[in-house]
Amino acid sequence: MINLNVNIAGVLLKNPITTASGTFSAKDSGAFYDINELGAAITKGVSNVPWDGNPTPRIAETYGGMLNAIGLQNPGVDNFINNELPFLKQFDTKIIVNVVGKTINEYCEVVEKLNDTFIDMIEVNISCPNIKEGGISFGANSAMASEITKEIRRISRKPIIMKLTPNVTDITEIAKAVEAAGADGISLINTLLGMKIDVHQKKPVLWNVMGGLSGPAIKPVAVRMVYQVRRAVSIPIIGLGGVMTGEDAVEFLMAGADAVSIGTAALVDPTAPVRIKKELIEFMNQNGYENLQQIREAML
Amino acid sequence: MKKEVFKAEIAENKPIADKIYQMVIKAPQITDNYWPGQFINVYLDDKSMLLPRPVSISSVSEDTVTLIYKVVGKGTEEMASKGPGELVRLSTNLGNGFRLEDVFNEIKGTSSVVALVGGGMGIAPLVGLARLLAKEKKVRGLNDEDLKIVAFVGFQDEPVLLETLEDSCNRVYFSTESGAKGFKGNVIQLIKKTGIKVDYYIACGPKPMLKTLAQICKNTSIPLQVSLEERMGCGYGACVGCVSKTKEKETSKFKMKKVCADGPVFFGSEVVWDD
Numbered sequence: 001m002i003n004l005n006v007n008i009a010g011v012l013l014k015n016p017i018t019t020a021s022g023t024f025s026a027k028d029s030g031a032f033y034d035i036n037e038l039g040a041a042i043t044k045g046v047s048n049v050p051w052d053g054n055p056t057p058r059i060a061e062t063y064g065g066m067l068n069a070i071g072l073q074n075p076g077v078d079n080f081i082n083n084e085l086p087f088l089k090q091f092d093t094k095i096i097v098n099v100v101g102k103t104i105n106e107y108c109e110v111v112e113k114l115n116d117t118f119i120d121m122i123e124v125n126i127s128c129p130n131i132k133e134g135g136i137s138f139g140a141n142s143a144m145a146s147e148i149t150k151e152i153r154r155i156s157r158k159p160i161i162m163k164l165t166p167n168v169t170d171i172t173e174i175a176k177a178v179e180a181a182g183a184d185g186i187s188l189i190n191t192l193l194g195m196k197i198d199v200h201q202k203k204p205v206l207w208n209v210m211g212g213l214s215g216p217a218i219k220p221v222a223v224r225m226v227y228q229v230r231r232a233v234s235i236p237i238i239g240l241g242g243v244m245t246g247e248d249a250v251e252f253l254m255a256g257a258d259a260v261s262i263g264t265a266a267l268v269d270p271t272a273p274v275r276i277k278k279e280l281i282e283f284m285n286q287n288g289y290e291n292l293q294q295i296r297e298a299m300l
Numbered sequence: 301m302k303k304e305v306f307k308a309e310i311a312e313n314k315p316i317a318d319k320i321y322q323m324v325i326k327a328p329q330i331t332d333n334y335w336p337g338q339f340i341n342v343y344l345d346d347k348s349m350l351l352p353r354p355v356s357i358s359s360v361s362e363d364t365v366t367l368i369y370k371v372v373g374k375g376t377e378e379m380a381s382k383g384p385g386e387l388v389r390l391s392t393n394l395g396n397g398f399r400l401e402d403v404f405n406e407i408k409g410t411s412s413v414v415a416l417v418g419g420g421m422g423i424a425p426l427v428g429l430a431r432l433l434a435k436e437k438k439v440r441g442l443n444d445e446d447l448k449i450v451a452f453v454g455f456q457d458e459p460v461l462l463e464t465l466e467d468s469c470n471r472v473y474f475s476t477e478s479g480a481k482g483f484k485g486n487v488i489q490l491i492k493k494t495g496i497k498v499d500y501y502i503a504c505g506p507k508p509m510l511k512t513l514a515q516i517c518k519n520t521s522i523p524l525q526v527s528l529e530e531r532m533g534c535g536y537g538a539c540v541g542c543v544s545k546t547k548e549k550e551t552s553k554f555k556m557k558k559v560c561a562d563g564p565v566f567f568g569s570e571v572v573w574d575d
Contacts, residue, residue: 022539023534023538025537025538027537028536028537028538028561029538031301031302031303031536032303032304032536044540052545052554052556053540053543053556056530056531056541056542057530057531058531058533058540058541058542059351059531059532059533059539059541059542060531061349061350061351063348064348064350065350066350066351066533068533068539068541070539070540070541073540073543215350216347216350266534266538267350267351267352267533267534267538268350268351268352269343270303270305270538271304271305
């Protein structure tokens, strides 16, 4: 009998499949699959006030990957709590809300408002490459990462997961810093900063010039970083970056992740989260794994 | 509504002009719920190309759906390489189509003219729209004196689908930019030249064309619906990659709406064209 349960910072997920922030919309994704199948739904980044995001084009396809420069368009935390959260309440899955901001105060304002909601966890995005201030600047420096983690830890009544950027020299330094500052978990990796030029038009494809690279093209980088961070910290890790199949999920678990997020795969195949979960179960059946712990320890 | 991605059999896939193809697919899942102006995602076999290609539904018959597409890159090249009997992966219907109720509310049905305006591949969804308009006209007991459906369509060099459109329109006017056939010029120049008094415009085509038409409609208080095109990621509302700035009618507040899930059809008056 296969057991897919996993405990992330005191929250019991019924399986390790979560949705990567920014690639999941309850109403739109829910038209393609049953959200109850997810271990957790991680929602799109939400800020203290509504953000318009970047002008278009925001999307560019690359070989085996894609660039995005959405710029964290979102309706703001009040609209989110009033109009989007109630819909999510009906599902038998954990709800993790991704939080963004330009200053520590902005992050804290959102976290405070979420304290009084039913959500299970907060994922703090300190790694978005597409906004000028805040975002990535918190995640690219140990001191800054530590400071924001401490502040949010102080006011949050929910477990906090810090989402890290791969655009750093040593990911383990940042991971250790957020762990020491009180993070309950870590998500990695966010997108890699990239760029595409239209050689006929002689200009960048994205309005924002640069954007975040995701998809299978970045999977080896993500697996490597999960592997390194697993050996540097003891808090739970949600691994992501190009998970397209059940075997990809297994790869992240073997590298040391406790759960995985499905992002770009859901754009390529809207039903990807449930398909990947099914493939993970098939892999476990075929290879004699009864629980996720056995996969995580397989390489030790 | 429940949506899905599925494999369907191609019944026909042939060029109808230079680089322009017509693909007919057996897909009752799509025809059952079709409304003109909707699109579908075509998912490619070559896994190096991750993102689906959103293609507007041109028309449907009993159990087949017709796509008209232009080969512009590797993704559409792959689509063009497929033959009858081969399978193609598709999504079910995406997006919201043209709002017919609004058309009939506005025109009141007395010597009215509804004009369909298409630029380039923008002609594709107008075929299904023209058919539904013609059908609705009959259902509502309107004759040609009450309501005329005309089309203005513009092309680079070579017109396509003119006869198909003529089947459901009272008159089809066309132009080519090169002057190779028909009136020489773009579709806006064509509209001006014919000088027909129009009571309602419905348009699909390049943004500059839609923007100019929206300006004309604003100045003359003629209602307009447009189908917008934007580079998409998922095509179903999850990634927020394709947006258009719009103004809420009631509150005058600005909003970044998703072209795929909130559109692709918008009222010309709600789109903020200058940004």
